[in-house]
Amino acid sequence: MIEQISKQKIFDVIKSIDSKIVQKIIIFDEVTSTNNEAKKLIQNGEEEGTIILALTQKTGRGRFQRIWESPKGGLYFSIILKPTVSPEKTTLLPLVGALAVSSTLRSYGLSAEIKWPNDVRVRKKKIAGILLESDAYKSHLHYVILGIGVNLNIDINVLSDEIKNKTTSLFQEHHAVDYVKFLKELLLQLDTYYLLFLNEEYETIISEWKKQSDTMNRRVKIVSSTDEIIGAAYNVDNSGFLLVITDSGEYKKIMSGDCLYFDEL
Numbered sequence: 001m002i003e004q005i006s007k008q009k010i011f012d013v014i015k016s017i018d019s020k021i022v023q024k025i026i027i028f029d030e031v032t033s034t035n036n037e038a039k040k041l042i043q044n045g046e047e048e049g050t051i052i053l054a055l056t057q058k059t060g061r062g063r064f065q066r067i068w069e070s071p072k073g074g075l076y077f078s079i080i081l082k083p084t085v086s087p088e089k090t091t092l093l094p095l096v097g098a099l100a101v102s103s104t105l106r107s108y109g110l111s112a113e114i115k116w117p118n119d120v121r122v123r124k125k126k127i128a129g130i131l132l133e134s135d136a137y138k139s140h141l142h143y144v145i146l147g148i149g150v151n152l153n154i155d156i157n158v159l160s161d162e163i164k165n166k167t168t169s170l171f172q173e174h175h176a177v178d179y180v181k182f183l184k185e186l187l188l189q190l191d192t193y194y195l196l197f198l199n200e201e202y203e204t205i206i207s208e209w210k211k212q213s214d215t216m217n218r219r220v221k222i223v224s225s226t227d228e229i230i231g232a233a234y235n236v237d238n239s240g241f242l243l244v245i246t247d248s249g250e251y252k253k254i255m256s257g258d259c260l261y262f263d264e265l
């Protein structure tokens with residue numbers, strides 16, 4: 001099932017796409033984490049638009065210090081971004097990433113849905129995730145690393161028991177897909193939504209995001225390291241923050257946390 005991925009084909013695709021953000025790609029057979037590699041490259045002056053892609057990761061990282069299992073067949077990459085925006089604007093970028101992934105999956109006929117802020121799921125099972133890491137000093141944003149992992153041509157049975165039941169892949173839902181074609185489509189989608197971001201078309205992004213998300217009007221439990229909030233999710237603002245009305249009628253703006261749906265607990 002795992003196709004032989006041609007690095008040359010990937011280089012050719014990157015050259016052929018007319019993209020504002022994608023400038024170059026660096027491909028590894030295996031890394032610890034593409035986000036780690038991106039960080040190292042940035043320290044050596046790497047500029048916006050470089051993609052670091054690996055066929056497998058030894059210690060792929062997810063949100064909340066979770067492990068992102070990264071067997072061969074999956075798509076793992078990080079893109080270096082250096083938008084000239086203030087650091088607080090970057091909170092929208094994980095939603096931009098999720099939207100690009102979800103749109104790509106939908107173009108393959110899958111009913112992908114986004115769980116706030118950036119979990120992409122199919123039939124309530126996670127198929128892709130986004131890990132954003134950034135560095136800023138005061139009002140100056142140094143860089144953003146947008147790490148994207150998609151369970152592409154993966155047999156779910158190779159994953160650990162811990163995540164097997166709540167995870168799916170394109171192979172599982174559809175059939176094995178052409179890795180390079182999928183990457184191309186995803187980068188084009190990313191380009192579209194990132195341009196909207198650069199043009200400050202935040203409302204358009206949020207409205208698209210809401211169309212592809214199943215979080216609105218859901219009873220949710222948001223778990224963070226300091227807090228647990230239970231209520232109804234009624235909106236997402238232009239920063240990508242989730243607006244919740246709690247059971248006691250309090251309005252809360254949630255900036256980060258693990259979003260759980262009550263009907264799935």
Ligand code: BTN
Nearest residue numbers: 033060061062063129130147149
């Ligand atoms: C999550 O949903 O928890 C986020 C998962 C992000 C995984 C990707 S794979 C490419 C990049 N490198 C990493 O180590 N993590 C991200």
